[in-house]
Amino acid sequence: MNxxxxxxxxxxxxxxxxxxxxxxxxxxAMALDxxxxxxxxxxxxxxxxxxxxxxxxxxxxxxxxxxxxxxxxKPEEVIKLNNMQGLNPNMAALQEIYxxxxxxxxxxxxxxxxxxxxxxxxxxxxxxxxxxxxxxxxWIGRYLDSNCQTCKFPYTAIxxxxxxxxxxxxxxxxxIALKDPATLFRNTNDPFFKAMLQNDKEHLDEDNLGYLYxxxxxxxxxxxxIQNTSKIYQSKSTYPASxxxxxxxxxxxxxxxxxxxxxxxxxxxxxxxxVNQTGQQxxxxxxxxxxxxxxxxxxxxxxxLEDTLVITFSEFGRRVEQNASNGTDHGTANNMFVFGGKLxxxxxxxxxxxxxxxxxxxxxxxxxFRQVYGTILDKWLDVNNADILNKKFNTLDxx
Amino acid sequence: MSAKDNxxxxxxxxxxxxxxxxxxxxxxxxxxxxxxxxxxxxxxxQKNDPINLVNDYESRRQLLVQAGLYSKKELTDEEKKMxxxxxxxxxxxxxxxxxxxxxKMINTDAPLKEKMTLFWHGHFAxxxxxxxxxxxxxxxxxxxxxxxxxxxxxxxxxxxxxxxxLNNQQNxxxxxxxxxxxxxxxxxxxxxxxxxxxxxxxSARSFTGWMYDKDGSFIFRxxxxxxxxxxxxxxxxxxxxxNIIDIILEKPETAQFIARKVYKFFVNDNPNEDHIKxxxxxxxxxKYDIASMMKKLFISDWFYSPENxxxxxxxxxxxxxxxxxxxxxxxxxxxxxxxxxxxxGQYLFNPPNVAGWPGGQSWIDSSSLMLRMRIPSLVLNDGxxxxxxxxxxxxxxxxxxxxxxxxxxxxDMKAKSYVNANANWxxxxxxxxxxxxxxxxxEFLLQPKLNDKITTMxxxxxxxxxxxxxxxSMPEYQLC
Numbered sequence: 001m002n003x004x005x006x007x008x009x010x011x012x013x014x015x016x017x018x019x020x021x022x023x024x025x026x027x028x029a030m031a032l033d034x035x036x037x038x039x040x041x042x043x044x045x046x047x048x049x050x051x052x053x054x055x056x057x058x059x060x061x062x063x064x065x066x067x068x069x070x071x072x073x074k075p076e077e078v079i080k081l082n083n084m085q086g087l088n089p090n091m092a093a094l095q096e097i098y099x100x101x102x103x104x105x106x107x108x109x110x111x112x113x114x115x116x117x118x119x120x121x122x123x124x125x126x127x128x129x130x131x132x133x134x135x136x137x138x139w140i141g142r143y144l145d146s147n148c149q150t151c152k153f154p155y156t157a158i159x160x161x162x163x164x165x166x167x168x169x170x171x172x173x174x175x176i177a178l179k180d181p182a183t184l185f186r187n188t189n190d191p192f193f194k195a196m197l198q199n200d201k202e203h204l205d206e207d208n209l210g211y212l213y214x215x216x217x218x219x220x221x222x223x224x225x226i227q228n229t230s231k232i233y234q235s236k237s238t239y240p241a242s243x244x245x246x247x248x249x250x251x252x253x254x255x256x257x258x259x260x261x262x263x264x265x266x267x268x269x270x271x272x273x274x275v276n277q278t279g280q281q282x283x284x285x286x287x288x289x290x291x292x293x294x295x296x297x298x299x300x301x302x303x304x305l306e307d308t309l310v311i312t313f314s315e316f317g318r319r320v321e322q323n324a325s326n327g328t329d330h331g332t333a334n335n336m337f338v339f340g341g342k343l344x345x346x347x348x349x350x351x352x353x354x355x356x357x358x359x360x361x362x363x364x365x366x367x368x369f370r371q372v373y374g375t376i377l378d379k380w381l382d383v384n385n386a387d388i389l390n391k392k393f394n395t396l397d398x399x
Numbered sequence: 400m401s402a403k404d405n406x407x408x409x410x411x412x413x414x415x416x417x418x419x420x421x422x423x424x425x426x427x428x429x430x431x432x433x434x435x436x437x438x439x440x441x442x443x444x445q446k447n448d449p450i451n452l453v454n455d456y457e458s459r460r461q462l463l464v465q466a467g468l469y470s471k472k473e474l475t476d477e478e479k480k481m482x483x484x485x486x487x488x489x490x491x492x493x494x495x496x497x498x499x500x501x502x503k504m505i506n507t508d509a510p511l512k513e514k515m516t517l518f519w520h521g522h523f524a525x526x527x528x529x530x531x532x533x534x535x536x537x538x539x540x541x542x543x544x545x546x547x548x549x550x551x552x553x554x555x556x557x558x559x560x561x562x563x564x565l566n567n568q569q570n571x572x573x574x575x576x577x578x579x580x581x582x583x584x585x586x587x588x589x590x591x592x593x594x595x596x597x598x599x600x601x602s603a604r605s606f607t608g609w610m611y612d613k614d615g616s617f618i619f620r621x622x623x624x625x626x627x628x629x630x631x632x633x634x635x636x637x638x639x640x641x642n643i644i645d646i647i648l649e650k651p652e653t654a655q656f657i658a659r660k661v662y663k664f665f666v667n668d669n670p671n672e673d674h675i676k677x678x679x680x681x682x683x684x685x686k687y688d689i690a691s692m693m694k695k696l697f698i699s700d701w702f703y704s705p706e707n708x709x710x711x712x713x714x715x716x717x718x719x720x721x722x723x724x725x726x727x728x729x730x731x732x733x734x735x736x737x738x739x740x741x742x743x744g745q746y747l748f749n750p751p752n753v754a755g756w757p758g759g760q761s762w763i764d765s766s767s768l769m770l771r772m773r774i775p776s777l778v779l780n781d782g783x784x785x786x787x788x789x790x791x792x793x794x795x796x797x798x799x800x801x802x803x804x805x806x807x808x809x810x811d812m813k814a815k816s817y818v819n820a821n822a823n824w825x826x827x828x829x830x831x832x833x834x835x836x837x838x839x840x841x842e843f844l845l846q847p848k849l850n851d852k853i854t855t856m857x858x859x860x861x862x863x864x865x866x867x868x869x870x871x872s873m874p875e876y877q878l879c
Binding site: 174184187192193195215218219324 | 741761764
């Protein structure tokens with residue numbers, strides 16, 4: 001007996017063809033030439049609060065070495081980018097990417113009245129709210145809600161994971177979470193699932209039941225589309241063996257096979273390094289950098305790098321001074337990375353963190369993270385950022 | 400009223416006021432007068448029945464040790480180990496507490512009390528790393544679940560969990576922290592738009608000195624309290640925290656705010672302003688007696704009207720508890736209940752923020768719906784779990800400590816796991832009358848009206864057990 005079936009033990013026979021209502025139809029019938037103009041955004045979330053100061057190291061500043069006597073990265077080990085900042089040695093894989101001009105580092109990104117709770121600060125980053133405001137929709141979710149020209153499909157936003165992050169949930173539209181397109185395809189093509197969808201026009205206008213059926217239909221339609229579009233594609237690139245690299249490999253497969261998805265979301269967790277930080281963070285940064293380098297080169301070889309923008313964020317940085325356990329505690333402003341083949345400003349975007357002007361031991365932010373979101377919404381996803389972020393944010397010129 | 404009519408009403412009542420009902424109980428209760436059934440539900444909830452999982456003495460000892468370590472500048476290796484051990488234990492007990500709460504909902508014979516506790520759990524949403532504090536708050540919400548809203552509000556406001564979560568520990572004379580005062584009005588009582596920033600500033604001063612001491616008991620620290628004159632909602636006086644709460648409760652907006660939330664939780668996501676007003680007025684006039692408002696709601700004709708039956712999306716807790724109760728499920732590895740809560744988006748004791756879970760359609764996205772439709776077969780038929788879910792951000796420190804960079808990759812390839820639960824089929828089948836048809840079972844298990852498709856699907860008579868698994872896997876089963 002196949003345990004993977006929706007219902008074990010039930011005597012279901014395969015039902016006929018799947019009912020797809022008219023409003024779902026056009027997606028399979030898109031002309032190929034429309035695809036070439038397609039711009040993708042990939043959001044990479046580092047969960048736990050990555051220590052930005054040991055990621056991009058201000059080796060040119062003595063204060064860094066004074067405040068971090070046991071965990072500072074020695075100047076000779078730093079991969080120097082200019083005479084002030086450089087990368088953690090575990091990020092060697094990104095040097096080539098940086099030298100190609102595919103990487104921008106934005107220093108000191110944060111928000112007013114920062115919150116040091118993981119959950120709350122992640123909530124703020126994912127919803128794009130002020131720190132005293134509670135939103136139940138995410139910034140990408142609201143982009144989906146805006147119903148713009150480029151975001152009308154149920155698979156406009158895909159998270160490569162088992163469950164969907166708040167960032168991807170709008171009021172009326174939500175992204176889709178899947179770790180593996182084949183599994184989702186198998187589940188939505190299960191005889192029971194298909195039988196439930198048969199001839200079910202009558203439910204579509206009912207309130208909550210209609211919403212459930214609409215979600216099922218969209219899931220099923222998306223699963224078919226994603227699987228059928230991407231299954232033939234075989235990547236020629238090799239990726240390191242890590243869960244994170246696997247997520248990126250899946251994203252690359254989707255982008256390279258021409259999926260009309262606009263936003264992808266992946267995450268890597270474990271950055272809450274209060275104790276013995278150096279080894280743990282080093283491992284994670286290595287995993288991150290090697291995965292990213294393989295991903296970006298893969299996209300380049302498929303001529304997709306110019307159509308792709310990747311951003312990396314974490315819910316907060318860490319305090320400037322290390323703690324007594326060779327780790328660091330929750331802080332505030334942090335750096336963000338932007339990758340792509342068409343960056344307007346490459347390299348280091350703005351001044352390095354000012355370590356002598358702190359706010360009770362924490363970095364002061366130079367840029368609001370919603371300026372970064374706003375820039376992407378305006379210039380990359382072609383919507384007015386005020387419609388998504390509830391107020392207008394000035395854009396930056398990294399793209 | 401016909402017996403059939405009452406059958407449907409009692410079933411609806413138990414779906415909303417509790418977590419469902421067995422067929423046998425339903426048959427018995429439908430012979431009674433509906434008001435009497437409601438009274439009995441309330442009566443069953445009178446017994447005080449707190450969760451006593453967390454060891455009081457041990458927790459206070461840990462708090463003292465933690466406070467001692469916290470005040471030190473440098474820690475020895477021994478002390479560092481001690482601190483980590485406490486955190487590890489707290490995380491473990493926190494998971495046990497989560498399981499204790501959901502298990503209580505599954506096994507309780509006072510379903511309304513637990514349902515109300517779940518409501519307050521989302522209303523006074525709070526996260527605490529300390530399971531002793533979390534248990535205390537949960538018991539405050541349970542003890543006062545159907546009591547006086549004022550007592551509930553005061554006790555919640557004085558609980559270490561909330562004082563810590565909303566930073567009232569840092570709220571002191573001359574250096575007010577407004578977090579608690581703001582959420583008290585925005586989320587716990589009046590709702591946005593019914594107060595000014597000035598009201599927040601002034602009331603924050605009144606709550607200065609509301610703290611908990613080293614061993615986790617509420618303490619009013621007179622020396623940190625701002626005794627100056629405050630102006631709150633136009634009233635001038637030397638207000639203390641309790642006075643602020645009294646003034647807030649004098650405002651009918653508070654009754655309206657709570658009534659609206661109760662309506663959306665128990666009746667319908669779409670508010671009906673007339674019905675809400677009816678409830679709010681009753682609540683206000685009863686001096687915030689929660690039981691009285693709930694009775695008013697459950698005996699109202701509109702509560703049973705078709706637009707309110709079988710139209711609400713179950714929360715993950717309602718879904719998991721309802722399924723487990725209906726089929727007398729025991730979990731051999733109860734931790735799986737945490738995995739399921741988290742994958743479905745309602746990890747109890749870990750609300751997304753102080754505003755609680757938004758509820759309604761926000762529970763449902765493609766992955767959560769697919770999972771909901773698979774859970775009945777996983778639980779009832781011992782199916783295979785092929786999802787792993789996400790880490791909770793607050794667990795990141797534990798993850799950082801406990802795993803190397805490659806474990807995630809390994810975890811993704813780990814051996815297949817099963818829910819490892821047992822449904823008690825003989826017991827379930829015993830509650831059903833002899834000769835019950837699959838169609839009649841379907842009508843019993845589903846709250847929405849049956850349509851032709853479902854009628855056809857269950858008409859091939861594959862037996863009650865298979866029918867039950869099939870029905871509970873339907874999208875219609877997501878509604879109550």
